Amino acid sequence: MASASCLSLLVLVAMASAAWAQLSPTFYLASCPSALFIIQTAVQAAVNSEPRMGASLVRLHFHDCFVDGCDGSVLLADTGSFVGEQGAAPNAGSIRGMNVIDSIKAQVEAVCAQTVSCADILAVAARDSVVALGGPSWPVLLGRRDSTTASKTNAENDLPPPTFDLQNLTTSFANKQLTLTDMVALSGAHTIGQSQCRFFRNRIYNEANINTAFATALKANCPQSGGDSSLAPLDTTTANAFDNAYYSNLISQKGLLHSDQALFNGGGADNTVLSFASSAATFSSAFATAMVKMGNIAPKTGTQGQIRLVCSKVNS
Ligand code: HEM
Structure with a gap:
């Protein structure tokens, strides 16, 4: 950095x-x-x-x-x-x-x-x-x-569910004191990882703001019925690299989830997407900043809560 x-x-x-x-x-x-x-x-x-x-x-x-x-x-x-x-x-x-x-x-x-x-x-x-x-x-x-x-x-x-549009997403993050820029930056975590078919099926079959070849390719593994848990990478270009390709994908209408493409769909987040797509350094810095903010949502400190012995269960 x-x-x-x-x-x-x-x-x-x-x-x-x-x-x-x-x-x-x-x-x-x-x-x-x-x-x-x-x-x-x-x-x-x-x-x-x-x-x-x-x-x-x-x-x-x-x-x-x-x-x-x-x-x-x-x-x-x-x-x-x-x-x-x-x-x-x-x-x-x-x-x-x-x-x-x-x-x-x-x-x-x-x-x-x-x-x-x-x-x-x-x-x-x-x-x-x-x-x-x-x-x-x-x-x-x-x-x-x-x-x-x-x-x-x-x-x-x-x-937030993947069916959310920009307004819902903005409100959901604002409820946690996170700004539109934080929300767009944090969504960039979808530069890594996978989604199950059940979360993007409606998008690839029914939405208009999607690259046709991209949608067609995804349908092979995500049929209209069945295959609910079949996986596709959230970032179609570099699935295992934490980079800014996610934003270039959105510009090409290759966002996998409805909520991904909602960030670049002619609304108030377009300019932030463009700026993160054009500068990896700008994205990296905004992502790090937003992760610190997200990591500080309502922490329990002092005598609140406990230090668990085992993470999956409360101390007995
Ligand atoms: C903006 C609203 C968001 C929505 C609607 C959303 C929704 C989803 C959905 C539906 C999946 C696929 C889950 C599955 O198929 O099992 C997913 C995966 C993922 N999400 Fe999000 N997400 C959002 C924001 C975030 C944020 C803020 C982060 C982290 C900072 C994040 C990190 C990830 C990662 C890394 C994966 C891949 C996980 C894996 O491969 O196991 N997402 N998200």
Whole structure:
């Protein structure tokens, strides 16, 4: 990243540190100095064995933060007496990577017992995933604590569905204090990873603002009925590289999801898409800035919540 954008990121982190007084990039420096290295090593190994896992971890952090803040609530599995968020429509049969976080947590627990929260591990893993796939880096503010509850209802209400248009998307992100620019930048995470047919079927069969050859090619693996979970890359050109090709795809009407193409459809986000498509550095810097902001949605700090022993369940 250019030094100017590094500097502005440091300023942003300093401002964010002031706004969320208890979070700090050096939170574990004394209490668990090896935590960041353990997370980074494990994420790199996971991405080496399956590049898509980097995408899944970034999405998991997003799905954590948008539901009652970044508190690890998405990681809590359902039990006979506990209903978590994993069965909510935006997550069911779709979120991945919880096993990777569980394994990292076990490694961190082995060296620093009940010190590093699952919410923080997820925030760092998201950053390390982006870096492992060639994207920008940023200092992750730390010190979040883990929730003791989860909300399936809030997951259904607060996570935007792929059927949203620009107005709905803007409102959904504004509800989390994220701007239009943040929303367009964060959607650039769709430069990596895959989507199931059930989320883009209507777009490829029924929408007009789609490149014809692109739609035709996708239909082979995503029939009008059946094949609901068949996968297609969200970025048709460079699926496993964290770059700015996503935005060029939108300009060519090759956005996979309705909500992707909504960002470049003659509306108020067009200019931001054009600017991110024409400058990888501009996108990288906006993405890093927006990830810091998203990572700081309603953190639990101080005596709120707990440090879970195992990320998938509340301490007994
Ligand atoms: C703007 C609103 C958004 C909508 C409507 C949306 C919707 C979706 C959908 C439907 C999928 C496919 C899931 C599946 O097939 O199982 C997906 C995948 C993904 N999303 Fe989003 N998303 C949005 C924003 C974001 C944001 C803000 C991030 C992260 C910063 C993100 C990161 C990802 C990633 C990396 C994947 C691929 C995951 C994988 O391959 O496992 N998305 N998204």
